[in-house]
Amino acid sequence: xxxxxxxxxxxxxxxxxxxxxxxxxxxxxxxxxxxxxxxxxxxxxxxxxxxxxxxxxxxxxxxxxxxxxxxxxxxxxxxxxxxxxxxxxxxxxxxxxxxxxxxxxxxxxxxxxxxxxxxxxxxxxxxxxxxxxxxxxxxxxxxxxxxxxxxxxxxxxxxxxxxxxxxxxxxxxxxxxxxxxxxxxxxxxxxxxxxxxxxxxxxxxxxxxxxxxxxxxxxxxxxxxxxxxxxxxxxxxxxxxxxxxxxxxxxxxxxxxxxxxxxxxxxxxxxxxxxxxxxxxxxxxxxxxxxxxxxxxxxxxxxxxxxxxxxxxxxxxxxxxxxxxxxxxxx
Amino acid sequence: xxxxxxxxxxxxxxxxxxxxxxxxxxxxxxxxxxxxxxxxxxxxxxxxxxxxxxxxxxxxxxxxxxxxxxxxxxxxxxxxxxxxxxxxxxxxxxxxxxxxxxxxxxxxxxxxxxxxxxxxxxxxxxxxxxxxxxxxxxxxxxxxxxxxxxxxxxxxxxxxxxxxxxxxxxxxxxxxxxxxxxxxxxxxxxxxxxxxxxxxxxxxxxxxxxxxxxxxxxxxxxxxxxxxxxxxxxxxxxxxxxxxxxxxxxxxxxxxxx
Numbered sequence: 001x002x003x004x005x006x007x008x009x010x011x012x013x014x015x016x017x018x019x020x021x022x023x024x025x026x027x028x029x030x031x032x033x034x035x036x037x038x039x040x041x042x043x044x045x046x047x048x049x050x051x052x053x054x055x056x057x058x059x060x061x062x063x064x065x066x067x068x069x070x071x072x073x074x075x076x077x078x079x080x081x082x083x084x085x086x087x088x089x090x091x092x093x094x095x096x097x098x099x100x101x102x103x104x105x106x107x108x109x110x111x112x113x114x115x116x117x118x119x120x121x122x123x124x125x126x127x128x129x130x131x132x133x134x135x136x137x138x139x140x141x142x143x144x145x146x147x148x149x150x151x152x153x154x155x156x157x158x159x160x161x162x163x164x165x166x167x168x169x170x171x172x173x174x175x176x177x178x179x180x181x182x183x184x185x186x187x188x189x190x191x192x193x194x195x196x197x198x199x200x201x202x203x204x205x206x207x208x209x210x211x212x213x214x215x216x217x218x219x220x221x222x223x224x225x226x227x228x229x230x231x232x233x234x235x236x237x238x239x240x241x242x243x244x245x246x247x248x249x250x251x252x253x254x255x256x257x258x259x260x261x262x263x264x265x266x267x268x269x270x271x272x273x274x275x276x277x278x279x280x281x282x283x284x285x286x287x288x289x290x291x292x293x294x295x296x297x298x299x300x301x302x303x304x305x306x307x308x309x310x311x312x313x314x315x316x317x318x319x320x321x322x323x324x325x326x327x328x329x330x331x
Numbered sequence: 332x333x334x335x336x337x338x339x340x341x342x343x344x345x346x347x348x349x350x351x352x353x354x355x356x357x358x359x360x361x362x363x364x365x366x367x368x369x370x371x372x373x374x375x376x377x378x379x380x381x382x383x384x385x386x387x388x389x390x391x392x393x394x395x396x397x398x399x400x401x402x403x404x405x406x407x408x409x410x411x412x413x414x415x416x417x418x419x420x421x422x423x424x425x426x427x428x429x430x431x432x433x434x435x436x437x438x439x440x441x442x443x444x445x446x447x448x449x450x451x452x453x454x455x456x457x458x459x460x461x462x463x464x465x466x467x468x469x470x471x472x473x474x475x476x477x478x479x480x481x482x483x484x485x486x487x488x489x490x491x492x493x494x495x496x497x498x499x500x501x502x503x504x505x506x507x508x509x510x511x512x513x514x515x516x517x518x519x520x521x522x523x524x525x526x527x528x529x530x531x532x533x534x535x536x537x538x539x540x541x542x543x544x545x546x547x548x549x550x551x552x553x554x555x556x557x558x559x560x561x562x563x564x565x566x567x568x569x570x571x572x573x574x575x576x577x578x579x580x581x582x583x584x585x586x587x588x589x
């Protein structure tokens with residue numbers, strides 16, 4: 001294990017967003033991670049990296065290997081092969097340092113039933129040399145009134161929020177959140193998203209495993225789709241969605257006739273065809289903008305514009321042939 | 332689970348104190364072991380103290396009274412109950428519920444919880460033992476321990492041996508239910524050989540010989556000799572030390588944090 005040789009991403013994995021990125025420091029680097037349990041291959045070959053300050057999503061159907069990937073990344077499990085670096089540190093060899101800079105929210109973790117919320121917070125806060133301001137955290141997540149309550153009296157959603165607070169309590173440089181909003185009601189989910197964005201704005205790198213497409217689209221700068229232990233796609237949520245559907249479509253009614261060559265010359269456009277008086281343009285990127293601006297240069301206005309862009313969910317189904325399940329299941 | 336982990340420089344020292352405090356709170360909030368260990372032993376002490384025949388010295392007991400003989404047995408009982416219920420129970424359920432797993436993602440090693448448990452339990456044992464001795468001396472006219480230092484040594488080794496056995500139970504049991512079963516299976520024979528049900532002095536030779544080599548049998552022997560006779564017996568102390576070493580090794584070797 002620990003082969004430090006950098007090779008190309010494994011088959012099926014592409015990283016378009018990274019190619020365009022200005023090289024910034026990588027907070028998380030995973031290369032050719034492999035982990036088996038007996039004969040079961042949980043993670044076959046997973047590689048990706050997460051830039052500092054990025055919100056990175058790991059998506060995949062149940063049993064895809066998401067949680068195992070995360071558990072290896074935070075040092076809970078030793079990989080069979082491959083390299084993992086968190087801020088340049090090996091989670092196995094530099095365990096102590098890694099645990100100081102990484103905050104974790106695990107799917108199946110619990111706290112003693114008869115401890116009060118305040119006592120748990122106080123204890124976890126003491127584990128770190130520069131802990132976060134607990135009052136602020138629990139206030140944002142609506143736990144302020146629960147400080148005196150026993151852990152066992154908390155609802156599922158409150159436990160989940162406490163677990164997010166505890167992941168952030170050490171002011172981590174990297175926060176790894178496994179299904180952080182599962183079991184939360186829509187309002188609590190949005191509050192949690194706001195908090196995560198605020199935390200990121202302070203420069204914290206966030207890695208989240210999620211089932212929720214809306215969450216990934218709203219929060220993630222980039223996502224990795226994992227299926228059967230492989231990264232099947234890697235990119236921005238919008239980019240993946242566009243790629244999987246063969247691109248975006250803009251359908252419009254031109255105010256005046258124009259030469260098709262005007263639009264096919266645009267880098268964003270891949271195809272154009274006519275549907276009666278309407279024109280349908282297929283392409284990528286900021287397609288609608290590009291088309292409208294180009295038409296404007298020849299004095300043509302696009303009327304009745306309809307955009308058809310696919311979602312990450314479409315991309316997911318297309319790439320894996322599976323649906324993401326909403327909640328209540330274990331991967 | 333050596334305590335040298337406490338010397339790790341990267342975690343604030345205050346953390347260990349906080350863990351100890353929370354473990355103490357949990358013990359206090361789930362007092363079944365306290366009630367059984369301290370409550371029953373104290374109740375038995377008082378009952379025995381009130382029975383006149385227990386106060387008569389008997390030749391078959393080497394000139395001691397039944398009451399005298401029972402004080403060390405009750406001390407062993409308190410230590411046995413607490414080590415076998417309080418120590419493995421919470422640890423196994425912490426493991427089952429992912430509490431240790433969650434801890435192992437923080438700078439604090441999960442072994443600190445184990446160490447904290449031992450600090451809390453050993454303190455409670457010390458208080459209970461002191462209470463038993465004080466009550467027996469003050470209210471029932473028992474003589475003060477003849478060799479206090481030797482007695483403290485005997486009690487400390489008893490605690491170490493029983494902790495090691497309790498931790499081995501925690502290492503062997505996958506679930507809290509299995510831990511309870513194992514503890515019960517270990518507890519009754521151990522208590523039998525301590526003489527709780529029938530003083531070892533009156534047992535047939537074969538059983539007496541076995542008792543010498545059981546942890547609580549050796550514990551009672553060592554505590555009786557130091558407390559009532561005033562000399563420090565080497566053999567039972569060695570037996571206790573051997574249990575502490577062997578089971579301590581097994582616990583360390585096989586304890587799983589997940």
